[in-house]
Amino acid sequence: MSVTCVIGLQWGDEAKGKLVDLLTDDHEIVVRYQGGSNAGHTVVTGSQTYKLSLIPSGILSPRVQCVVTGGVVINPASILQEIDGLVARGIKVSDNLMLSDRAHVIFPWHVTEDGILDKSCSSGENIGTTMRGIGPCYRDKVARSFAVRLGDLYRSDFKEKLRYIAEAKNATIGPLITPQPFNSTEIVAEYIGYAQRLKPYVGDTTAYLLDAVESDKRILMEGAQGALLDIDHGTFPFVTSSNSSGVGVSSGSGIPGQWITKVIGVVKAYSTRVGGGPFPTEQENEVGQHIRDRGNEYGTVTRRPRRCGWFDAVAVRYTARLSGVNALAVMLLDVLSELPELQICTAYEIDGQRVTQFPSHVDDLRRAKPVFETVPGWQRDITKVRTMQDLPAEARKYLDRLSELIGRPVEVVSVGPDREQTIFAERKA
Numbered sequence: 001m002s003v004t005c006v007i008g009l010q011w012g013d014e015a016k017g018k019l020v021d022l023l024t025d026d027h028e029i030v031v032r033y034q035g036g037s038n039a040g041h042t043v044v045t046g047s048q049t050y051k052l053s054l055i056p057s058g059i060l061s062p063r064v065q066c067v068v069t070g071g072v073v074i075n076p077a078s079i080l081q082e083i084d085g086l087v088a089r090g091i092k093v094s095d096n097l098m099l100s101d102r103a104h105v106i107f108p109w110h111v112t113e114d115g116i117l118d119k120s121c122s123s124g125e126n127i128g129t130t131m132r133g134i135g136p137c138y139r140d141k142v143a144r145s146f147a148v149r150l151g152d153l154y155r156s157d158f159k160e161k162l163r164y165i166a167e168a169k170n171a172t173i174g175p176l177i178t179p180q181p182f183n184s185t186e187i188v189a190e191y192i193g194y195a196q197r198l199k200p201y202v203g204d205t206t207a208y209l210l211d212a213v214e215s216d217k218r219i220l221m222e223g224a225q226g227a228l229l230d231i232d233h234g235t236f237p238f239v240t241s242s243n244s245s246g247v248g249v250s251s252g253s254g255i256p257g258q259w260i261t262k263v264i265g266v267v268k269a270y271s272t273r274v275g276g277g278p279f280p281t282e283q284e285n286e287v288g289q290h291i292r293d294r295g296n297e298y299g300t301v302t303r304r305p306r307r308c309g310w311f312d313a314v315a316v317r318y319t320a321r322l323s324g325v326n327a328l329a330v331m332l333l334d335v336l337s338e339l340p341e342l343q344i345c346t347a348y349e350i351d352g353q354r355v356t357q358f359p360s361h362v363d364d365l366r367r368a369k370p371v372f373e374t375v376p377g378w379q380r381d382i383t384k385v386r387t388m389q390d391l392p393a394e395a396r397k398y399l400d401r402l403s404e405l406i407g408r409p410v411e412v413v414s415v416g417p418d419r420e421q422t423i424f425a426e427r428k429a
């Protein structure tokens with residue numbers, strides 16, 4: 001049996017897409033199990049760059065089965081656009097893609113609600129969502145009454161159900177929006193069109209994956225977002241609306257934890273965050289700008305400049321433990337190459353107390369002052385390095401220190417966006 005999970009351990013964009021692509025060849029099935037089109041996963045293969053959002057990054061390998069489970073929220077227009085874009089570039093998207101009939105569907109009111117609700121966050125600071133309707137769709141799923149799953153689009157009562165929901169949405173959020181109310185007739189027609197096009201892909205992914213694990217298929221789980229954005233264990237309320245840490249794999253996919261054989265925690269060699277919320281190691285200065293420039297740190301989905309800062313070992317040790325991580329992949333190491341000195345946050349000081357436990361309340365995190373350890377940089381181009389031995393000694397020491405602080409071995413190091421720009425450490429027995 002083999003279920004490997006790729007989990008981001010920071011606030012997303014850790015280069016999970018690149019790692020999933022690299023590991024795809026060793027697997028038969030690649031699965032997206034939470035999140036939605038808030039995700040933007042980049043794969044660079046020679047001259048081609050692909051930005052995947054709802055479709056697993058494994059789609060670039062035609063022999064791999066890609067699965068989007070019931071834990072994902074699907075905007076039909078977005079996924080169809082993504083499918084069309086891939087097909088136009090010669091990528092096979094047919095029976096190698098399966099979408100769960102249990103996945104919840106995003107409607108125009110979810111996107112509208114995302115805009116309205118993000119502005120009324122109680123602390124006064126916006127969550128800064130991706131405005132894709134993710135949170136409102138998950139909210140309707142949990143509340144149940146106004147929820148529609150992909151499989152519902154094919155049922156005889158769909159039109160009636162949608163009219164009822166559209167009327168309810170017009171009554172509740174209608175007064176808050178200036179344009180016309182939602183026109184249920186138009187939305188029904190639009191979604192019936194989507195349903196027809198999506199029909200060949202829709203099926204029971206839970207049954208499929210349970211059969212797959214029981215018949216020893218090699219499965220790769222592609223996490224979206226990062227563990228610090230986990231709805232239950234992240235920096236609430238500045239989080240996404242799903243379990244984006246390792247704990248979400250089972251609930252999102254239906255595969256019990258007993259089948260999971262390996263969890264790879266993906267980190268950047270520094271930290272970034274898009275959107276609001278505390279970020280103790282943030283560098284709102286020339287160092288942050290240098291990282292943003294070298295790392296091209298602008299959102300894949302929204303193109304917003306990402307907030308940048310030093311590596312936070314307190315946060316990552318927490319999320320590595322939470323996610324059951326066995327090994328680390330340290331990405332974008334090359335971005336730090338020009339800096340003469342690097343800093344690693346090894347503890348926080350909160351109200352004069354030194355702590356190494358990640359605070360559960362966002363207000364405590366807001367008051368946390370990072371305790372930094374300064375280490376020398378390597379100031380050499382490493383983008384052509386392909387073995388651990390060929391990395392400058394300072395870079396190896398930096399990786400060793402991260403590994404020591406997090407308590408997990410580093411198995412993969414990435415020194416550039418391309419597939420080729422990767423170092424696989426020799427696995428320790």
Ligand code: GDP
Pocket residue numbers: 008012013014015016017018039040041042043044294295300331332333334335414415416417418
């Ligand atoms: P994901 O959401 O975790 O898949 O990450 P994103 O794709 O949103 O962001 C990662 C960005 O870093 C993408 O633009 C990648 O092409 C790029 N990238 C990945 N690995 C490396 C690396 O080792 N070095 C550099 N410089 N860029 C990288």
Ligand code: IMO
Pocket residue numbers: 008011012013014038039040041127128129130131132133134135223224225226229238239240241274275276300
């Ligand atoms: P990938 O999979 C980085 C952030 C948003 C916002 C918060 C809530 O590419 O790593 P949402 O739209 O989910 O309600 O927004 O979460 N966010 C991400 N940040 N990478 C992502 O995905 C993200 N998906 C959501 O910026 O702060």
Ligand code: MG
Pocket residue numbers: 012013014039040041042300
């Ligand atoms: Mg991303």
